[in-house]
Amino acid sequence: MVFFGLGGLLYVAVLFINGIAILSEDRFLARIGWTTNASDPGFGGQRDDVSIKARLINLVSSVRTLMRIPLIVINTFMICYLLILG
Protein backbone atom coordinates (compact mmCIF):
# COMPACT_ATOMS: atom_id res chain seq x y z
CA MET A 1 0.00 0.00 0.00
CA VAL A 2 2.80 2.36 0.84
CA PHE A 3 4.65 1.79 -2.38
CA PHE A 4 1.95 2.88 -4.79
CA GLY A 5 2.25 6.61 -4.81
CA LEU A 6 5.32 7.11 -2.69
CA GLY A 7 7.51 5.36 -5.25
CA GLY A 8 7.03 8.23 -7.67
CA LEU A 9 7.79 10.73 -4.96
CA LEU A 10 11.00 8.88 -4.10
CA TYR A 11 11.97 8.81 -7.78
CA VAL A 12 11.52 12.56 -8.11
CA ALA A 13 13.47 13.23 -4.93
CA VAL A 14 16.39 11.06 -6.03
CA LEU A 15 16.56 12.74 -9.43
CA PHE A 16 16.46 16.16 -7.84
CA ILE A 17 19.30 15.40 -5.45
CA ASN A 18 21.27 13.88 -8.30
CA GLY A 19 20.86 17.12 -10.17
CA ILE A 20 22.21 19.12 -7.25
CA ALA A 21 25.12 16.74 -6.76
CA ILE A 22 26.45 16.88 -10.29
CA LEU A 23 26.75 20.64 -10.53
CA SER A 24 30.33 21.47 -11.25
CA GLU A 25 31.96 23.52 -8.55
CA ASP A 26 34.50 25.54 -10.52
CA ARG A 27 32.93 25.74 -13.91
CA PHE A 28 29.42 26.67 -12.94
CA LEU A 29 29.03 27.70 -9.34
CA ALA A 30 32.03 29.95 -9.26
CA ARG A 31 30.82 31.68 -12.40
CA ILE A 32 27.61 32.77 -10.77
CA GLY A 33 29.18 33.29 -7.40
CA TRP A 34 27.51 30.56 -5.48
CA THR A 35 30.51 29.20 -3.64
CA THR A 36 30.73 29.28 0.12
CA ASN A 37 33.29 31.99 0.68
CA ALA A 38 32.34 34.18 -2.20
CA SER A 39 31.11 37.02 -0.01
CA ASP A 40 34.06 39.03 1.12
CA PRO A 41 34.07 39.64 4.88
CA GLY A 42 35.10 43.20 4.43
CA PHE A 43 34.42 45.45 7.33
CA GLY A 44 34.19 43.78 10.65
CA GLY A 45 34.90 40.23 9.74
CA GLN A 46 31.40 38.90 10.32
CA ARG A 47 30.42 36.45 7.65
CA ASP A 48 27.09 36.92 6.02
CA ASP A 49 25.33 33.85 7.22
CA VAL A 50 21.74 34.82 7.55
CA SER A 51 20.68 36.12 4.19
CA ILE A 52 18.65 33.87 1.97
CA LYS A 53 21.29 33.55 -0.69
CA ALA A 54 23.94 32.56 1.83
CA ARG A 55 21.73 29.91 3.34
CA LEU A 56 20.84 28.48 -0.05
CA ILE A 57 24.51 28.32 -0.98
CA ASN A 58 25.18 26.59 2.31
CA LEU A 59 22.42 24.11 1.65
CA VAL A 60 23.66 23.30 -1.83
CA SER A 61 27.24 22.79 -0.76
CA SER A 62 26.29 20.65 2.22
CA VAL A 63 24.03 18.47 0.07
CA ARG A 64 26.90 18.01 -2.34
CA THR A 65 29.37 17.05 0.33
CA LEU A 66 27.13 14.76 2.31
CA MET A 67 25.16 12.97 -0.35
CA ARG A 68 27.93 12.01 -2.79
CA ILE A 69 28.50 8.53 -1.41
CA PRO A 70 24.94 7.60 -0.39
CA LEU A 71 23.80 8.73 -3.83
CA ILE A 72 26.11 6.19 -5.44
CA VAL A 73 24.47 3.45 -3.42
CA ILE A 74 20.93 4.69 -4.04
CA ASN A 75 21.52 5.08 -7.76
CA THR A 76 22.91 1.56 -8.02
CA PHE A 77 19.82 0.20 -6.31
CA MET A 78 17.46 2.13 -8.56
CA ILE A 79 19.31 1.06 -11.70
CA CYS A 80 19.18 -2.59 -10.71
CA TYR A 81 15.52 -2.30 -9.74
CA LEU A 82 14.53 -0.62 -12.98
CA LEU A 83 16.55 -3.05 -15.06
CA ILE A 84 15.02 -6.09 -13.46
CA LEU A 85 11.46 -4.96 -12.95
CA GLY A 86 11.10 -2.32 -15.63
Place this chain on the structure above:
Amino acid sequence: MQRPQYANMPPAHSPPLHHPVPQHVSTVPQLRSPPPPQPPSQPQSGYGYAQQGGAPPGQPGAGGYNMPPAFGGFINDPTAQLGFQMGRSAVGAGQAYVEQNFGRFISVAALKHYFNVTNSYVANKLYIVLAPWWHRPWSRAQRMSSNPQDTYYLPPREDLNSPDMYIPMMALVTYIVLSTLLAGLRGAFHPELLGYTATTAISVMLLEILTIKAGTFVLNISSSSQLLDLVAYSGYKFVGVIVSLLLSSLCSHLNFGGSWISWGVFLYCFFANAFFLLRSLRYVLLPDESGQGVGGGAAGYTVARSQRRWRTQFLFIYSYPIQFAFMLWLSSV
Protein backbone atom coordinates in the same frame (compact mmCIF):
# COMPACT_ATOMS: atom_id res chain seq x y z
CA MET B 1 -31.40 -10.02 107.77
CA GLN B 2 -31.23 -13.48 106.59
CA ARG B 3 -32.82 -15.02 103.71
CA PRO B 4 -35.41 -17.49 104.54
CA GLN B 5 -34.03 -20.85 103.83
CA TYR B 6 -35.92 -23.19 101.75
CA ALA B 7 -34.88 -26.66 102.36
CA ASN B 8 -35.08 -29.34 99.80
CA MET B 9 -36.72 -27.34 97.11
CA PRO B 10 -36.99 -29.31 93.91
CA PRO B 11 -35.40 -27.62 90.90
CA ALA B 12 -37.72 -25.48 88.81
CA HIS B 13 -39.27 -27.52 86.12
CA SER B 14 -40.66 -25.71 83.09
CA PRO B 15 -42.84 -27.51 80.62
CA PRO B 16 -40.90 -28.67 77.57
CA LEU B 17 -40.84 -25.97 74.86
CA HIS B 18 -40.92 -27.02 71.26
CA HIS B 19 -38.41 -24.70 69.71
CA PRO B 20 -36.48 -26.11 66.86
CA VAL B 21 -33.23 -27.60 67.83
CA PRO B 22 -30.65 -27.84 65.06
CA GLN B 23 -30.01 -31.46 64.46
CA HIS B 24 -27.01 -31.32 62.19
CA VAL B 25 -24.43 -28.67 61.82
CA SER B 26 -24.01 -27.39 58.25
CA THR B 27 -20.56 -26.16 57.56
CA VAL B 28 -20.99 -22.96 55.59
CA PRO B 29 -17.67 -21.96 54.09
CA GLN B 30 -16.52 -18.44 54.67
CA LEU B 31 -16.43 -17.13 51.11
CA ARG B 32 -14.15 -14.29 50.19
CA SER B 33 -13.95 -12.65 46.83
CA PRO B 34 -10.62 -12.83 45.01
CA PRO B 35 -8.22 -9.99 45.74
CA PRO B 36 -8.69 -7.01 43.39
CA PRO B 37 -6.09 -6.70 40.63
CA GLN B 38 -3.31 -4.51 41.87
CA PRO B 39 -2.34 -1.40 39.88
CA PRO B 40 0.72 -1.87 37.68
CA SER B 41 4.06 -0.86 39.11
CA GLN B 42 4.85 1.84 36.51
CA PRO B 43 2.82 4.99 36.99
CA GLN B 44 0.54 5.06 33.99
CA SER B 45 -1.62 8.09 34.29
CA GLY B 46 -4.35 6.69 32.10
CA TYR B 47 -4.77 3.52 34.07
CA GLY B 48 -4.01 4.94 37.46
CA TYR B 49 -7.27 6.31 38.61
CA ALA B 50 -9.32 3.64 36.94
CA GLN B 51 -7.71 1.15 39.24
CA GLN B 52 -7.76 3.16 42.41
CA GLY B 53 -11.28 4.41 41.90
CA GLY B 54 -12.73 0.94 42.12
CA ALA B 55 -12.52 0.03 45.76
CA PRO B 56 -11.93 -3.62 46.43
CA PRO B 57 -15.31 -5.27 46.48
CA GLY B 58 -16.64 -6.07 49.89
CA GLN B 59 -16.42 -9.59 50.97
CA PRO B 60 -19.84 -11.10 50.99
CA GLY B 61 -20.82 -12.66 54.23
CA ALA B 62 -21.50 -16.27 54.65
CA GLY B 63 -25.23 -15.77 54.56
CA GLY B 64 -26.98 -18.16 52.33
CA TYR B 65 -24.27 -19.54 50.15
CA ASN B 66 -24.26 -23.23 49.94
CA MET B 67 -21.40 -23.71 47.54
CA PRO B 68 -19.28 -26.72 47.95
CA PRO B 69 -16.20 -25.97 50.00
CA ALA B 70 -13.91 -26.76 47.05
CA PHE B 71 -14.63 -23.30 45.59
CA GLY B 72 -13.16 -21.59 48.55
CA GLY B 73 -10.09 -23.69 48.24
CA PHE B 74 -9.48 -22.58 44.68
CA ILE B 75 -8.55 -19.05 45.64
CA ASN B 76 -6.16 -20.07 48.30
CA ASP B 77 -4.58 -22.58 46.01
CA PRO B 78 -0.91 -21.65 45.64
CA THR B 79 -0.91 -22.69 42.00
CA ALA B 80 -3.60 -20.22 41.13
CA GLN B 81 -1.84 -17.49 43.00
CA LEU B 82 1.34 -18.29 41.15
CA GLY B 83 -0.60 -18.03 37.90
CA PHE B 84 -1.93 -14.63 38.89
CA GLN B 85 1.51 -13.38 39.75
CA MET B 86 2.99 -14.62 36.53
CA GLY B 87 0.25 -12.91 34.57
CA ARG B 88 0.79 -9.68 36.41
CA SER B 89 4.54 -9.72 35.82
CA ALA B 90 4.06 -10.63 32.16
CA VAL B 91 1.81 -7.64 31.59
CA GLY B 92 4.29 -5.40 33.38
CA ALA B 93 7.19 -6.72 31.33
CA GLY B 94 5.25 -6.21 28.11
CA GLN B 95 4.51 -2.62 28.99
CA ALA B 96 8.15 -1.99 29.86
CA TYR B 97 9.25 -3.51 26.53
CA VAL B 98 6.89 -1.35 24.53
CA GLU B 99 7.92 1.77 26.38
CA GLN B 100 11.58 1.06 25.96
CA ASN B 101 11.60 0.21 22.29
CA PHE B 102 8.91 2.37 20.83
CA GLY B 103 9.42 5.18 23.25
CA ARG B 104 12.47 6.18 21.30
CA PHE B 105 10.65 6.61 18.02
CA ILE B 106 7.22 7.79 18.99
CA SER B 107 7.14 9.59 22.29
CA VAL B 108 3.86 8.43 23.72
CA ALA B 109 3.60 11.24 26.24
CA ALA B 110 3.69 13.85 23.50
CA LEU B 111 1.05 11.95 21.55
CA LYS B 112 -1.17 11.75 24.59
CA HIS B 113 -1.04 15.52 24.86
CA TYR B 114 -2.47 15.81 21.38
CA PHE B 115 -5.33 13.42 21.98
CA ASN B 116 -6.42 15.08 25.20
CA VAL B 117 -9.65 16.52 23.79
CA THR B 118 -13.23 16.92 24.83
CA ASN B 119 -16.47 16.94 22.86
CA SER B 120 -16.96 20.66 23.20
CA TYR B 121 -13.40 21.25 22.00
CA VAL B 122 -13.98 19.17 18.89
CA ALA B 123 -17.23 20.93 18.06
CA ASN B 124 -15.77 24.40 18.57
CA LYS B 125 -12.64 23.58 16.65
CA LEU B 126 -14.60 22.28 13.67
CA TYR B 127 -16.62 25.47 13.73
CA ILE B 128 -13.43 27.54 13.76
CA VAL B 129 -11.89 25.55 10.90
CA LEU B 130 -14.93 26.04 8.71
CA ALA B 131 -15.74 29.62 9.73
CA PRO B 132 -12.67 31.30 11.22
CA TRP B 133 -13.68 34.87 10.55
CA TRP B 134 -15.15 35.71 13.93
CA HIS B 135 -12.71 33.95 16.24
CA ARG B 136 -10.91 36.59 18.22
CA PRO B 137 -7.81 35.50 20.20
CA TRP B 138 -5.60 33.19 18.19
CA SER B 139 -2.59 32.82 20.47
CA ARG B 140 -1.96 29.63 22.34
CA ALA B 141 -2.07 29.79 26.09
CA GLN B 142 1.12 29.01 27.95
CA ARG B 143 1.58 27.91 31.47
CA MET B 144 4.72 28.43 33.49
CA SER B 145 5.88 25.32 35.27
CA SER B 146 8.15 25.20 38.28
CA ASN B 147 11.47 26.03 36.62
CA PRO B 148 11.22 29.17 34.48
CA GLN B 149 12.97 27.60 31.49
CA ASP B 150 10.27 25.10 30.95
CA THR B 151 7.09 26.78 29.77
CA TYR B 152 4.78 24.43 28.00
CA TYR B 153 1.53 24.85 26.18
CA LEU B 154 -1.83 23.97 27.58
CA PRO B 155 -3.42 20.80 26.21
CA PRO B 156 -6.33 21.04 23.79
CA ARG B 157 -8.75 20.28 26.59
CA GLU B 158 -8.16 23.68 28.13
CA ASP B 159 -7.13 25.81 25.19
CA LEU B 160 -9.18 26.19 22.05
CA ASN B 161 -6.26 27.41 19.99
CA SER B 162 -4.05 24.44 20.66
CA PRO B 163 -3.69 22.04 17.73
CA ASP B 164 -4.73 18.47 18.33
CA MET B 165 -4.24 15.27 16.40
CA TYR B 166 -7.69 13.82 16.88
CA ILE B 167 -9.49 15.91 14.29
CA PRO B 168 -6.78 15.56 11.60
CA MET B 169 -6.57 11.82 12.05
CA MET B 170 -10.32 11.35 11.92
CA ALA B 171 -10.57 13.69 8.95
CA LEU B 172 -7.86 11.80 7.08
CA VAL B 173 -9.56 8.44 7.54
CA THR B 174 -12.96 9.93 6.69
CA TYR B 175 -11.51 11.47 3.55
CA ILE B 176 -10.06 8.14 2.40
CA VAL B 177 -13.29 6.27 3.07
CA LEU B 178 -15.45 9.00 1.54
CA SER B 179 -13.47 9.30 -1.68
CA THR B 180 -13.48 5.53 -2.09
CA LEU B 181 -17.22 5.50 -1.45
CA LEU B 182 -17.82 8.17 -4.07
CA ALA B 183 -15.70 6.25 -6.54
CA GLY B 184 -17.73 3.17 -5.80
CA LEU B 185 -20.98 5.06 -6.38
CA ARG B 186 -19.63 6.14 -9.74
CA GLY B 187 -18.82 2.55 -10.53
CA ALA B 188 -15.07 3.03 -10.64
CA PHE B 189 -14.03 1.15 -7.53
CA HIS B 190 -11.12 -1.26 -7.33
CA PRO B 191 -9.47 -2.31 -4.10
CA GLU B 192 -6.19 -0.55 -4.77
CA LEU B 193 -8.05 2.72 -4.76
CA LEU B 194 -7.91 2.73 -0.97
CA GLY B 195 -4.15 2.49 -1.07
CA TYR B 196 -3.82 5.16 -3.76
CA THR B 197 -5.95 7.60 -1.83
CA ALA B 198 -4.09 6.92 1.38
CA THR B 199 -0.71 7.50 -0.24
CA THR B 200 -1.97 10.63 -1.95
CA ALA B 201 -3.20 12.09 1.32
CA ILE B 202 -0.06 11.16 3.23
CA SER B 203 2.21 12.51 0.51
CA VAL B 204 0.29 15.79 0.57
CA MET B 205 0.99 16.07 4.27
CA LEU B 206 4.64 15.14 3.79
CA LEU B 207 5.10 17.72 1.07
CA GLU B 208 3.53 20.40 3.22
CA ILE B 209 5.74 19.64 6.14
CA LEU B 210 8.78 19.62 3.85
CA THR B 211 7.77 23.01 2.49
CA ILE B 212 7.45 24.50 5.95
CA LYS B 213 10.71 23.00 7.09
CA ALA B 214 12.52 24.20 3.98
CA GLY B 215 11.04 27.65 4.40
CA THR B 216 12.02 27.71 8.05
CA PHE B 217 15.57 26.76 7.18
CA VAL B 218 16.03 29.14 4.26
CA LEU B 219 14.51 32.10 6.01
CA ASN B 220 16.33 31.37 9.22
CA ILE B 221 13.26 31.24 11.39
CA SER B 222 14.05 29.88 14.79
CA SER B 223 10.74 28.49 15.88
CA SER B 224 10.31 26.08 18.70
CA SER B 225 7.16 24.43 17.43
CA GLN B 226 6.99 20.70 17.34
CA LEU B 227 6.72 18.50 14.28
CA LEU B 228 3.35 17.18 15.37
CA ASP B 229 1.99 20.72 15.46
CA LEU B 230 2.77 21.07 11.77
CA VAL B 231 1.23 17.69 11.05
CA ALA B 232 -1.90 18.80 12.88
CA TYR B 233 -2.12 22.10 11.01
CA SER B 234 -1.72 20.38 7.69
CA GLY B 235 -4.41 17.87 8.61
CA TYR B 236 -7.07 20.46 9.25
CA LYS B 237 -7.58 21.00 5.54
CA PHE B 238 -9.12 17.56 5.22
CA VAL B 239 -12.19 18.86 7.02
CA GLY B 240 -12.78 21.43 4.31
CA VAL B 241 -12.08 18.88 1.58
CA ILE B 242 -14.61 16.47 3.09
CA VAL B 243 -17.30 19.16 3.31
CA SER B 244 -16.62 20.26 -0.25
CA LEU B 245 -16.70 16.69 -1.59
CA LEU B 246 -19.91 15.86 0.22
CA LEU B 247 -21.79 18.96 -0.86
CA SER B 248 -20.65 18.80 -4.45
CA SER B 249 -21.53 15.15 -4.86
CA LEU B 250 -24.89 15.71 -3.16
CA CYS B 251 -25.70 18.62 -5.43
CA SER B 252 -24.65 16.76 -8.54
CA HIS B 253 -26.75 13.82 -7.45
CA LEU B 254 -29.80 15.99 -7.00
CA ASN B 255 -29.03 17.90 -10.23
CA PHE B 256 -29.20 21.07 -8.22
CA GLY B 257 -26.79 23.71 -9.40
CA GLY B 258 -24.31 22.16 -11.72
CA SER B 259 -20.69 23.01 -11.28
CA TRP B 260 -21.24 26.47 -9.78
CA ILE B 261 -22.30 25.07 -6.45
CA SER B 262 -19.33 22.73 -6.17
CA TRP B 263 -16.88 25.46 -7.15
CA GLY B 264 -18.51 27.84 -4.71
CA VAL B 265 -18.31 25.42 -1.82
CA PHE B 266 -14.74 24.54 -2.69
CA LEU B 267 -13.67 28.18 -2.83
CA TYR B 268 -15.38 28.92 0.46
CA CYS B 269 -13.64 26.00 2.17
CA PHE B 270 -10.33 27.04 0.62
CA PHE B 271 -10.61 30.60 1.88
CA ALA B 272 -11.68 29.44 5.32
CA ASN B 273 -8.74 27.05 5.52
CA ALA B 274 -6.30 29.68 4.24
CA PHE B 275 -7.47 32.22 6.81
CA PHE B 276 -7.27 29.65 9.58
CA LEU B 277 -3.71 28.73 8.60
CA LEU B 278 -2.69 32.32 8.23
CA ARG B 279 -3.81 33.13 11.75
CA SER B 280 -2.44 29.96 13.30
CA LEU B 281 0.91 29.83 11.56
CA ARG B 282 1.60 33.45 12.32
CA TYR B 283 2.86 32.32 15.68
CA VAL B 284 4.96 29.58 14.18
CA LEU B 285 6.60 31.34 11.27
CA LEU B 286 6.84 34.84 12.64
CA PRO B 287 7.89 34.22 16.20
CA ASP B 288 9.05 37.66 17.12
CA GLU B 289 5.77 39.34 16.42
CA SER B 290 4.09 37.80 19.42
CA GLY B 291 4.37 39.52 22.73
CA GLN B 292 6.96 37.69 24.72
CA GLY B 293 8.75 35.71 22.08
CA VAL B 294 8.76 31.95 21.96
CA GLY B 295 10.46 30.51 24.97
CA GLY B 296 13.48 32.75 24.78
CA GLY B 297 14.58 31.42 21.44
CA ALA B 298 14.15 34.66 19.61
CA ALA B 299 15.07 36.88 22.49
CA GLY B 300 17.47 39.62 21.64
CA TYR B 301 17.48 38.84 17.96
CA THR B 302 16.42 41.76 15.90
CA VAL B 303 15.05 40.86 12.54
CA ALA B 304 15.84 43.02 9.60
CA ARG B 305 12.97 44.53 7.73
CA SER B 306 13.71 42.62 4.57
CA GLN B 307 13.74 39.39 6.55
CA ARG B 308 10.39 40.18 8.04
CA ARG B 309 9.00 41.02 4.63
CA TRP B 310 10.30 37.72 3.23
CA ARG B 311 8.75 35.84 6.10
CA THR B 312 5.38 37.45 5.68
CA GLN B 313 5.52 36.75 1.99
CA PHE B 314 6.39 33.15 2.66
CA LEU B 315 3.48 32.86 5.03
CA PHE B 316 1.13 34.26 2.43
CA ILE B 317 2.51 32.09 -0.33
CA TYR B 318 2.18 29.05 1.86
CA SER B 319 -1.35 29.85 2.95
CA TYR B 320 -2.84 30.71 -0.37
CA PRO B 321 -1.43 29.22 -3.55
CA ILE B 322 0.09 26.12 -2.05
CA GLN B 323 -3.02 25.28 -0.11
CA PHE B 324 -5.10 25.94 -3.21
CA ALA B 325 -3.06 23.48 -5.21
CA PHE B 326 -3.20 20.85 -2.52
CA MET B 327 -6.89 21.17 -1.90
CA LEU B 328 -7.58 21.00 -5.61
CA TRP B 329 -5.50 17.89 -5.86
CA LEU B 330 -7.26 16.27 -2.96
CA SER B 331 -10.70 17.21 -4.20
CA SER B 332 -10.22 15.87 -7.68
CA VAL B 333 -11.39 12.45 -6.86
